[in-house]
Amino acid sequence: MVKDQEFLEKKASYCLGLAKKLGATESSVIVNNSVSETVNFRNKKLDESNRSDDLGISITTYIGKKKSSISSSNLLDDNLNILIEKCVEATKNTPEDEFNSLPDKDLLAKEVKDLSLYDDTHIENDQKIDYLKKLELAASNDKKIVNTESSFTQNKSNFILANTEGFCAGYKTSSFTASSVIVAKDEKSMERDYEYSSKCFFKDLDDAGELGKQAADQTIRKLSPKKIGSEKIAIIFDKRIAKGILNTFASAISSSAISRGTSFLKDKVNQKIFSDSINVLDKPDIIKGLGSRNFDKEGVKTDTLKLVEQGVLKHYLIDTYNGKKLNLKSNGRFGGTSNLYFENGNISFKDLLNSKSKSLYITETIGHGSNIVTGDYSVGATGFLVENGEFKYPINEITIAGNFKDMFQHITLANDLEFKYATNSPTMMIEGMVVAGK
């Protein structure tokens, strides 16, 4: 069982009290507990069970404008005494930084709304096994499937965030996650693909059979890929890849990258950075949303932000420290975005495929090829050649490259947005990128 609010609050207030006694002028503390149970299957048989019970505490102490922090998994008072003493000592020895402070009191969240983020249902290991049996059975229909590995995880978490401004709040969250990784083989090739479903509530999780079948189909269609020549061609990003481009955008507008001057989007507020029709939202109060929250990791309330309106950048993602540096108020984005998404475009997925006589549909990228200082983008990719709206054949061992500054201006979105992850995008087409192949 995940620890209750009372236990976490007791630890939090003990730490704040002790820090004050030892000479801290301000402090904040997060105490969290997370209990996860995972069962893994491989080739229709039980492969692994894994139970984890993680406790954690992190404390930040301030002496005026000096700041230091400690974290530990050992919550025994003996250990906390030693660590907090060490933390206060380190604070004294750390140089001042005029922007160090707790959040402005009037920005702290006043209420904790019930966003339906916790499902009390407990899924026993035997039930997980039943789900995985059904999943792997559906995934193993085709003779070309040579390996299946599937996993079911139940996670229950609870936390308390407290600071010396009187803030003290936290709540339970849960997640149920199923995934399947499939390997298929033919005479010419061996390929891997996957499918995944994660929800706050067990009853919302994808049907096991559907998930297994989808993972298998997606893998089989990748077999016997070809390598194509180098050319400039329209790229269509599958939703699972398009969301990554949105995440890169989010890191480029984080107040830390902006205040340090290390983002290609610095000084771009109120400028048009995307094509006309693009809107980007960050909405923290979606019921059962995978990224939903009442406040950020500093306790600052998080309201919905329309980050991009008709292609124009409207906000950065601001935390207290970098906000003070930029002379802007925190908008509750310490730790990044909540439920971040592109609003739907106005053409269907089918029309998007049909819009070019020839395009590349990308289902996976590898490598860390996004540079937010310059905006340069270059990654390895696999996918399919699309001609006149039809998937012709699978493609691999190519790279796709461009610069986000140009790419953002040439985005067309389909109208097939769904909320599968915390960050979501409809299928996305970008024109003008370069494919390197043969």
Add this chain to the structure above:
Amino acid sequence: MLSMNNFFEKSDISRSEAENIVSDTLSKCDDGELYLENTKSETLLLDDNKIKNSSYNSDLGFGFRAISDEIVAYSHSNEISKNSLRQSSENLKSTLKSVKGTYNHEIPKSNKKYYDNINPIEQKSLNEKIKILNEVNNYLRSKDNNIKQVTANFLGEQKSVEIIRSGGESLTDVRPLIRFNVSVMLEKNGRKESGVYGVGGRQSYDFYLKDENWKSVCDEALRIASVNLESKPAPAGEMKVVLGPGWPAILIHEAVGHGLEGDFNRKKTSAFHNLMGQKVASEGVTIVDDGTIDNRRGSLTIDDEGTPTEKTVLIENGILKNFMQDRLNARLMKTRSTGSGRRENYRHIVLPRMRNTMMLSGNQTQDEMIKAVDKGIFAVSFGGGQVDITSGKFVFNCTEAYEIVNGKIGSPIKGATLIGDGPSSLKEVSMVGNDMMMDPGIGTCGKAGQGVPVGVAQPSILINKMTVGGTKL
């Protein structure tokens, strides 16, 4: 052992009670252990002219593992207590309720140690470390007016582990690890570029900081950023690639390293699983994975199952010789562990992983390689890489590279991703240099959500054909 962590000192359970629970839980299993870990780590970060972060972490916990045939049951917790250990034991037993095995007691012994039993964090005071970070900042900013941002950080760690096996056998290790990183951003005529460099290993800070040799780390980061400021768009398409010595061995790590890990080969999901004894690289290419080099980032006295590490020959003169094994995969593949069983920490299960992966020297020179290329690129510094072990396709991202035109090094080119096919790319190696070099000691390898410190090394090599992911057609 005086300096060893006593995990039961502050607990309500004695060592002998814990040993009894371990023996009882594992009695019908093929393998398993109680793994105890205590890690102390410190991060100090200077950024934007200020000390941005000074933090200390103390992490304590255990992971209890039971294995029967192919099935692994695992349970971990932060609380080393009677109650918590019993609960974990029940959890393992319930997963393995209907199985039966014979416990394997065999663990090779060795007295060799590859690093000293030190706590690097305590060897230098906070004030001394802050002073050096400020010196780094001032040194760089006074060196070049185009510098717009400097980030420098120290990461220090001491990890104490104990492995208790059925019957009470205990194996211990204390592992120091440090890292010093510098990153700079330059801006000139509206253009911004960055450069990153770092050093590290399993020894004290002093080794890296004495005689102000931190200056060479700063100089290298600045040099890379300056080169990039002059870079032009990288070419797109297949061409010849010359890789410099040292850190570019990320190629070896991605192209063949992961594909030779035991788990993927037991499951037959690696592109290499049916190539044992066959030619997978050009003649003259020998690759080893070595955990026994003194003070290196990827070295280990014992792995996380207690097996002493070794120098494992993976590819000898082009022929595939060995996979890297942990105990589980070794047993199922009827071979022995190569001391490659590793985990990020007690929260994770053991997997076969790389340590220091190295391609050994040949006898050609880098000059000969450059001269042999009409049109291609010369890649010197890399950011990282990734591989799909099933299709064998791998990428790595260069952060410093030049074009080669008619046998001569030309202009610098922008960072680009290089992509290749693992089982075939090493057959395209046509020259192996005589200049093998270790990396500076900053690599972290990710697998199944677990990061572990690793090293790489290689001489300069010429690859006949790779796809360069630039934008210039």
